[in-house]
Amino acid sequence: MIVVTGATGQLGRLVVRDLLEKVPAERIVAAVRSPEKAGEFAAVGVDVRRADYDDPASLESAFAGAEKILLISGSEVGRRIAQHTATVEAAARSGARLLAYTSVLHADTTPLVLAPEHKATEDVIRGAGIPYTFLRNGWYTEVYADTITQAARTGSFIGSANAGRVASATRQDYAEAAVAVLTGEGHENKAYELSGDHAWSFPELAAEIATAAGRPVNYHNLSPERHRATLLEAGLPEPVADLLVGIDAGVSAGLLAATPGELRTLIGRPTTPLAETVRELLGGPDR
DSSP states (O other): OEEEETTTSHHHHHHHHHHTTTSOGGGEEEEESOGGGGHHHHTTTOEEEEOOTTOHHHHHHHTTTOSEEEEOOOSOTTTHHHHHHHHHHHHHHHTOSEEEEEEETTTTTOOOTTHHHHHHHHHHHHHHTOOEEEEEEOOBGGGGHHHHHHHHHHSEEEESOTTOEEOOBOHHHHHHHHHHHHHSSSOTTEEEEEOOSSOEEHHHHHHHHHHHHTSOOEEEEOOHHHHHHHHHHTTOOHHHHHHHHHHHHHHHTTTTOOOOSHHHHHHTSOOOOHHHHHHHHTTSTTO
């Protein structure tokens, strides 16, 4: 039995859909906070079970009979260590022979603002005594979906990443990597540094948006202070503005630029090019 947590999330849905192409539906468990949102999976025979990171009892039930578990990291920044710890403890008690976890690129060494909770979770997993695989996912290209659509409409976007580069890949790329681990062998106690094949800069992103949109698009690089102030003026809460500026600082420092090729190796094909994702987000060539 393969259990996927967060199975109705953006990444989790892709993982379950891809698993259905590899293994029978009755061998898949979609572990979700709200089972009523997983109707598409229940309809094809996937076992849908309630699993709330804040409810340890639900995790025990969700993991019953599990052979492999994919822990997709929670979305509540600041609460994830406690949530993940409860999930890891339930996974260890289940007797599963593999726990895969969606971490972040170079989680054990990077100063990236989002890394501490991932590093802490990896430490908890190592201490739990369960065989593990760390899927250290780099940046998702879709993180910039709103930026791309807004820039196509207005002709510009802002940031404070300077000439920093991002080796992003799509959620589909990362989902396929997770499926390769969950359906394969020999991945125990390994950490995979996963990222796109090519690292791009924000000016290059602007050029791709311009090509797809058929209009000039410019990237305006701001100081971190001005970037934060502009985000606050636009109505973003302070924690969100600080997070976005912190991420751009990480991009500027090259923390998301690594291209080790491990994602390409796991999925057996090149990662999805930036231009292709931009075109898809903007509705294709006939937009």
